[in-house]
Amino acid sequence: MKTTIEQNQLAFTKALNSATDETALQLLKTKYLSKKNGLTTKLLQTLPKLTPADKRQFGPLLNKLKQNQEHALERKLIELKKRASSAHPDLTIPGRAKSAGHLHPTTITIRELNSFFRYHGFSIGEGPEIETVEYNFRRLNLPEGHPATDLQDTLFVREPNILLRTHTSSVEARILSTHQPPLRVVVPGKVYRNETTNKTNGSFFHHYQGLVVDKGINICHLKHLLTLVHQHLFGQDVVLRYRYKYYPEVSPGMGIDMQCKFCLGKGCEVCKDRGWIESLGSGMIHYHTLKACGINPEVYTGFAFGMGLDRLVMSKFGISDIRKLYGGELVYS
Amino acid sequence: MRIPALWLSDYLTLDKPLRGIAADFTTIGLMLDKPIENQVLDLEQRLNRSDLLSILGCARDLSVFENVPLKEPKVKLHQARPKTSSTAIKINVQTPAVRRFNTRVFRGLTVKPSPSWLKERLLAYGVESINNVVDITNFVMLELGQPIHAQDTDKFMEPEITLRPAKKGEQLQTLLGTTIKLDPHVFVLSSGDRVTVIGGIVGGKQTGVTASSTNIILDAGNYDPRVIRTTSRQLKILNETVSRYDKPLDPRLCEIALNRATDLILTLAGGTYYQNIDYYPHPVIPQTLSLSFARLRLVSGIELPPKKTKTTLQTLGYTIIDETPDKIIVEVPYFRTDLEVEDDLISDVLRMLDYNHLPLLPLTSAVPPEITSPLTNFEDYLRDVLVSLGGQEHITSPLLSASGAPNQVKLANALTIDQNSLRTSILDTLSQVPVAYQKHALSLPPIFELGKVFTKKGRGDKFSDYQETNELGVITPSSRDFLASLFTRLGISNYHLLPSSANQVKITIGSTTLGLLSSNSFSLNLSLLHQHFHQYVGVVTEYAHRTSLDLSLRLPANLHYCDLEKVLKKTSPSLQSIEVLEELQGNLLVRLYWKKLSSKEATKNKITLALKKLSITSRSG
Numbered sequence: 001m002k003t004t005i006e007q008n009q010l011a012f013t014k015a016l017n018s019a020t021d022e023t024a025l026q027l028l029k030t031k032y033l034s035k036k037n038g039l040t041t042k043l044l045q046t047l048p049k050l051t052p053a054d055k056r057q058f059g060p061l062l063n064k065l066k067q068n069q070e071h072a073l074e075r076k077l078i079e080l081k082k083r084a085s086s087a088h089p090d091l092t093i094p095g096r097a098k099s100a101g102h103l104h105p106t107t108i109t110i111r112e113l114n115s116f117f118r119y120h121g122f123s124i125g126e127g128p129e130i131e132t133v134e135y136n137f138r139r140l141n142l143p144e145g146h147p148a149t150d151l152q153d154t155l156f157v158r159e160p161n162i163l164l165r166t167h168t169s170s171v172e173a174r175i176l177s178t179h180q181p182p183l184r185v186v187v188p189g190k191v192y193r194n195e196t197t198n199k200t201n202g203s204f205f206h207h208y209q210g211l212v213v214d215k216g217i218n219i220c221h222l223k224h225l226l227t228l229v230h231q232h233l234f235g236q237d238v239v240l241r242y243r244y245k246y247y248p249e250v251s252p253g254m255g256i257d258m259q260c261k262f263c264l265g266k267g268c269e270v271c272k273d274r275g276w277i278e279s280l281g282s283g284m285i286h287y288h289t290l291k292a293c294g295i296n297p298e299v300y301t302g303f304a305f306g307m308g309l310d311r312l313v314m315s316k317f318g319i320s321d322i323r324k325l326y327g328g329e330l331v332y333s
Numbered sequence: 334m335r336i337p338a339l340w341l342s343d344y345l346t347l348d349k350p351l352r353g354i355a356a357d358f359t360t361i362g363l364m365l366d367k368p369i370e371n372q373v374l375d376l377e378q379r380l381n382r383s384d385l386l387s388i389l390g391c392a393r394d395l396s397v398f399e400n401v402p403l404k405e406p407k408v409k410l411h412q413a414r415p416k417t418s419s420t421a422i423k424i425n426v427q428t429p430a431v432r433r434f435n436t437r438v439f440r441g442l443t444v445k446p447s448p449s450w451l452k453e454r455l456l457a458y459g460v461e462s463i464n465n466v467v468d469i470t471n472f473v474m475l476e477l478g479q480p481i482h483a484q485d486t487d488k489f490m491e492p493e494i495t496l497r498p499a500k501k502g503e504q505l506q507t508l509l510g511t512t513i514k515l516d517p518h519v520f521v522l523s524s525g526d527r528v529t530v531i532g533g534i535v536g537g538k539q540t541g542v543t544a545s546s547t548n549i550i551l552d553a554g555n556y557d558p559r560v561i562r563t564t565s566r567q568l569k570i571l572n573e574t575v576s577r578y579d580k581p582l583d584p585r586l587c588e589i590a591l592n593r594a595t596d597l598i599l600t601l602a603g604g605t606y607y608q609n610i611d612y613y614p615h616p617v618i619p620q621t622l623s624l625s626f627a628r629l630r631l632v633s634g635i636e637l638p639p640k641k642t643k644t645t646l647q648t649l650g651y652t653i654i655d656e657t658p659d660k661i662i663v664e665v666p667y668f669r670t671d672l673e674v675e676d677d678l679i680s681d682v683l684r685m686l687d688y689n690h691l692p693l694l695p696l697t698s699a700v701p702p703e704i705t706s707p708l709t710n711f712e713d714y715l716r717d718v719l720v721s722l723g724g725q726e727h728i729t730s731p732l733l734s735a736s737g738a739p740n741q742v743k744l745a746n747a748l749t750i751d752q753n754s755l756r757t758s759i760l761d762t763l764s765q766v767p768v769a770y771q772k773h774a775l776s777l778p779p780i781f782e783l784g785k786v787f788t789k790k791g792r793g794d795k796f797s798d799y800q801e802t803n804e805l806g807v808i809t810p811s812s813r814d815f816l817a818s819l820f821t822r823l824g825i826s827n828y829h830l831l832p833s834s835a836n837q838v839k840i841t842i843g844s845t846t847l848g849l850l851s852s853n854s855f856s857l858n859l860s861l862l863h864q865h866f867h868q869y870v871g872v873v874t875e876y877a878h879r880t881s882l883d884l885s886l887r888l889p890a891n892l893h894y895c896d897l898e899k900v901l902k903k904t905s906p907s908l909q910s911i912e913v914l915e916e917l918q919g920n921l922l923v924r925l926y927w928k929k930l931s932s933k934e935a936t937k938n939k940i941t942l943a944l945k946k947l948s949i950t951s952r953s954g
Contacts, residue, residue: 099778101720104728111713121700124709129731129785130742130755130799141673145559156745158793164744175704182701190731190784194748203752204730214698218634219683224693242688244362244680246380251673252632252680254688255364267352273368276359284632287674301631326730328765331773 001050001058005065008032008039012069016076025080029073033066040066102332105317106206106325109309110188113208116232117186120225122210125187127171133161139173139292140249155194155203164192168209169249172304175211176285176293181300182214188309199321206309211285213295213302219252219284222303226256226282233312234258239265241276250283250304280307334363334386337457338372344392344404354395361398361684363391373457383580384668387478397648397685406476409596413437413608422486422550423493424610428520430532431496433555433584434612437591438486440548442466442604451601460573466542466549469597471573478668479582479590480574481553482530484540490525494550496532497521503528506538519564520556533561533578534570550609551594553587581670584617589667619667624678625660632679634694637686645685646678708803711863712783715805718822722815724781724807729762731755731784742787742799755787759806760856767808779809783859803859804848812855816840824867826910831895879909880930882937884923886944886951894921897949901925904943905936 012032019025032040044062047055103111114124136154137146155164165171171187187209195201212221223242230238238258245255256279260271267273282305290297310322324330336358338351347354355365355374363376363385376391384390389405396403414420420438446452447468455462460471470481486492499515505528506512513531515521522530529540533556542549561578565571588611595606624646626639643653643661650666665672672678683691716726732752735743740757747753756762763782770777783805791798809815813830820828830838830850840848840855842865848857888897894913902908907927915922930936944951 099723099725099775101723101778102725103716103720104726106728107716107726120696123701123704124706125704126706126709128801130787130796130801132796145562155747157742157799159745162793162796162799179704182698183704184696184701185704192732194746196748202730203748204732212696214701216631216698217696218632218694219688220634220691220694221696223688223691224695227693241360242691243360243364244684244688245364246362246382248381251676252683267368274365278364284676287676326728328727328729328762329769330727330766331769331775332725332778 001054002061004043005058005061008043009065009068012040012072016072019076020080022077022080025073025077032069033073040069097333099332104330105313105319106309109313109316110206110208112233113229114186114188116229117184117210120184120228122184122186125171125175125185125209127165127168127174127187127189129165129190129192130157131163131165131170133163135173135177136163136165136167136170139177139289140169141286141288141292142248146248153193153195155192165189166193167191167306168207169304169306172209172211172285173289173293176213176290176295181295181302183302184212186210197323199323200311202310202322202326204326205322206313207306208309209304209306211302211304213285213290213300215300217284217301217303219254219303222254222282222284222305226280226305230256230258230279240279245281245283247281247283249286249289251286253281253283256280256282280305282306334376334378334391335458336374336376336388336391337454338374339457340388340454341374341392341395343406344389345396345399345401346404347395347399347401349399357395357398358391360687360689361394363394371457373459381580381671383478383577383582383670386577386580387476387668389476390478390668393650394685397645398687403648406593408593410592411595411599411606413606416608420607420609421492422489422609424612425493425495425497426612427495427497428532430520430557430560431554431612432557432615433587434496434552434610435554435587435591436494436550436552436609436611437595438548438550438607438609439598439602439604440607442547442549442598442602444542444544444546444602448601464542464544465601466546466598469594469601470551472597473590473594474573474577477586477590477593478577479553479586480533480577481551481590481594482536483542483549483551484529484536485542485546486540486548486550487546488540489529490527493524494529494552495523495526497523499528499531505529505531505535507531507535508538508541509535510538513568513570518567520560531564531568531570532556534565534568534575535572547604551591551598553590553594555582555584555587558582583667583670584613585667587611587613620665620672621654621662622665622672622675622678623660623662624675627659628675629679629682632676633683633691635691637682642682645682649681649685651678708860708863711866712803712859714868715823715859715862716783718819719779719781719805719807722779722818722822724779724815727763727766727780727782728784729765729782731762731787733762736761740788740790742789742793757786757788758856759784759786759804760808760854761786763806763808764854777808777810779807779815781805781807805857805859805862806854807856808854810853812850812853816850816855822871823862823865824870825865829895829898832893878928880927880933882925882927882933882940883914884921884925884940884951886921886923886949888919888921889948890919892947892949896947897921897923897944900943900947901940904939 015028019028032038154166157163168187168189175185189207191207192204195203197203230240241257243255245253247253257276258279259265260275260277262268262270265275267275271277285302285304287297351369358376359365362380366377367375378385393403444464444466447462447465451468452462455468455471458475462468466483470483474480498517499519499521501516503515504512520532521528522532529537558579558581565575646663651663653661654664655662733754733756734751735754742755744753759782766780767777785801786804788800789798827842829841831841833839837849837851839846840850845861847861848855909926909928912924913921914924941951
């Protein structure tokens with residue numbers, strides 16, 4: 001009996017290995033496993049006639065034989081199907097990319113900045129886009145009649161008090177007015193200006209604002225943090241220049257420029273012969289701003305910084321026209 | 334501000350190439366704006382400092398920064414002759430815009446071409462040379478920052494100048510020959526009721542100083558900068574005079590500028606000079622500020638020797654009027670009208686020290702409490718989910734042309750009609766994007782945008798009349814499938830689509846409407862979506878072992894799927910979910926799932942009966 005089982009298995013394996021298509025497999029299945037005349041079926045049918053001792057010995061062997069053959073047939077079938085479908089593919093032909101999900105370049109840049117600032121303990125702030133003159137100008141030390149509040153630059157919803165925010169500093173004013181220090185917050189956001197749209201300027205664009213208020217904050221802290229931001233965005237070898245810059249909402253104010261990568265500071269067309277590219281504006285939050293927002297400037301000091309995001313996004317993604325970014329003309333590869 | 338190297342060298346000697354000087358100016362706040370041409374620096378002047386619109390003022394800051402002496406112009410003070418009835422020009426001020434109007438009368442001048450040193454300097458700056466008197470007024474303005482103005486008194490109708498609001502319909506022909514129509518918002522100088530000058534903006538041709546002039550009146554005025562700004566914008570006149578009056582000037586500068594001009598006129602044009610009216614009703618009191626060394630240490634982060642601090646401030650023109658070991662009290666010089674607080678003195682000290690010399694100090698204070706709003710975090714998460722579903726993100730400008738809807742927010746001063754309002758739905762502006770894909774011959778993937786939409790209630794007078802809502806918009810031809818996938822990922826299963834209009838359905842959970850869906854788009858209110866969102870879902874932990882039942886049925890025209898859903902749920906409260914496998918012109922293949930169902934046959938009968946009541950024919954029963 002044992003020999004018969006082994007012979008059956010041997011013959012089955014040989015036939016299985018030489019089977020090259022589904023028909024051959026089907027024939028093999030019928031030959032061994034058909035309910036009436038299958039060779040293996042027949043062997044199994046002899047089981048009841050065996051002595052109890054033989055039953056104990058060969059029963060499990062026979063059952064296993066049947067099971068193994070069934071599984072082997074299934075595996076071979078899958079293998080044949082696979083082979084048929086791929087029929088010797090040329091794997092040196094590159095695949096074709098499918099269109100996939102994509103974040104907007106501005107979102108990608110905001111996230112890059114947010115991840116830096118979150119690591120440094122900052123929260124992400126948010127505020128209204130329709131604003132009041134109070135938060136957009138007055139609390140930021142921009143009194144009535146200040147040139148920066150000029151009607152020409154501001155889009156008003158209802159003159160003279162309700163407008164579309166012209167900078168994310170309005171959110172700074174709101175946060176300072178509703179929270180007590182210590183504070184570390186960044187605000188990415190949409191801003192609006194009454195400007196004619198061209199390649200580099202639009203009436204709608206993005207700002208990225210940041211602020212820190214605590215006891216003992218000084219301008220050297222500002223300088224350090226902004227140096228780290230630039231290294232994060234542009235690499236450790238970025239060369240920076242720090243200069244005095246006036247903004248009404250800060251004193252002292254500070255501007256940061258990056259050395260032009262094209263001319264290494266010598267002056268070229270890209271940097272308009274300056275040798276440097278303006279990067280962002282910042283400064284120690286004005287005494288009057290803190291006071292107007294209900295924070296005691298004798299106890300707390302702080303700094304703020306702000307930058308236009310769109311030029312950064314455009315340079316990172318090689319986009320030359322701001323209208324492409326927000327004018328509904330952007331598509332992804 | 335343009336600074337010719339030639340002119341700058343009158344006030345200080347620097348052994349440095351012009352590029353290096355430009356770098357110095359940039360460091361102290363005056364950034365080089367344009368490439369250096371013809372030995373002239375063009376500096377961006379965005380400070381609130383009028384003295385930096387004068388070449389002497391710029392030279393002063395540079396001299397302190399470079400630690401070289403400043404050579405101030407030597408001005409000889411001439412003795413004026415007392416005014417007489419024949420020389421006196423009466424001054425009547427009838428407008429509050431005038432803070433000072435200082436005048437001097439000159440007689441017997443010789444108007445002729447300017448000497449070459451004067452011509453060269455003006456030409457280098459970019460101002461045309463006219464004659465010695467006009468050139469002197471321009472020279473003094475550029476040197477000191479105070480606009481001054483000369484008129485030929487022989488061309489006056491009356492020996493008087495009245496400063497008053499213009500009358501409606503009055504006109505003035507300017508020195509350049511253009512005629513400007515005036516109205517009462519503008520204040521003018523008139524003589525014998527004839528307008529001769531638009532105050533602080535531009536002079537008229539009729540009383541201009543020409544080669545034949547011999548008798549003139551010279552004036553230096555100080556006006557409310559807000560009035561000048563509004564008027565110049567209204568008249569669309571921007572010139573050297575306007576840009577200087579735009580920033581606050583100290584009235585004391587009038588006298589200093591007239592002294593300089595008088596000296597130059599008497600030297601270059603001869604003649605005699607007579608006193609005339611100096612209208613100056615409220616002389617300014619010099620400003621004083623105190624600077625504590627502790628504050629300086631706090632803001633700067635460094636220890637600066639008090640001696641060096643004092644020297645810096647003194648060379649910048651401040652006078653130390655009192656001091657203790659802890660602080661100094663300074664008088665602010667007349668040319669600095671920009672100082673508000675102690676920190677502004679610190680600005681000056683650090684500016685002259687050079688920010689590049691400040692150390693980098695890491696923040697060492699404890700990290701403050703987190704105040705990021707949960708909605709902001711949710712939006713970030715949502716973007717990732719949308720992208721994982723194949724969504725491509727877009728950001729569109731919320732500005733668009735007015736739709737006429739009463740609740741739409743319209744702008745009061747938009748430049749163009751295509752951008753005069755704000756969107757009320759995110760789809761209003763996102764819907765322009767598919768065209769771009771068409772242009773690129775690309776098939777449209779699911780596109781989405783997260784942003785604000787704006788509505789107005791009431792009259793819109795108050796800030797609280799305006800509402801901003803964060804919205805998600807999606808455009809895709811398979812909007813229902815995309816919504817279903819999105820909701821699965823957000824752990825939302827209990828939503829319904831209920832009829833709203835012919836082309837749209839409401840996306841609802843319970844009694845809350847989250848948004849609207851049409852065949853190729855949907856929008857969702859993000860705050861509401863956030864309330865129903867579950868983050869920790871999507872992991873299958875056990876085998877389903879569900880019982881299912883397929884129903885093939887036909888809906889009558891007056892019924893929607895949502896009606897069927899309601900009935901099915903009522904007949905079998907243990908029903909877990911329903912899936913529509915196929916839909917074709919009112920024919921639906923629906924699969925119902927139960928976690929456990931005691932009697933499938935009984936349930937089936939119950940359902941068939943209920944459907945019959947609604948005249949729904951089930952073909953699988």
